[in-house]
Amino acid sequence: MFVLFLLCIVFLVCTSKGKSWRQRKEPSTMCYKCKKYHLGICYEGMRSCTLKYHQTCAVENIYLLTRKGRLSMYFYSKLSCMTNCEDINFLSFEKRTELICCKHKNDCNLPEGV
Known part of the structure; x- marks a missing residue:
């Protein structure tokens, strides 16, 4: 009985390919990537x-x-997938950087109106 239990556990781990249940359940979101x-x-x-x-x-x-x-005058944008992203503004002597994060829909990081 114990061997059958272990066999079931091994089967479940192998079929998940190392992903957690939450990662397999959520649909993937695509983003644009451009330097x-x-x-x-x-x-x-x-x-x-x-x-x-x-x-x-x-x-x-x-x-x-x-x-x-x-x-400030708009210069260009960088598009990416970012880990632990937070909306923030950086200010230096020569430039200002505005970081905007989103995950509500596919390709939500495409700038509008710039």
């Missing part, structure tokens, strides 16, 4: 990535600051 995206064009080849555990789609919008540092 330099500007005005609807990916300059380094548009690819896609599938979200893994704890990942979300991410878009990093890069803005250049004016000399006085008051205004």
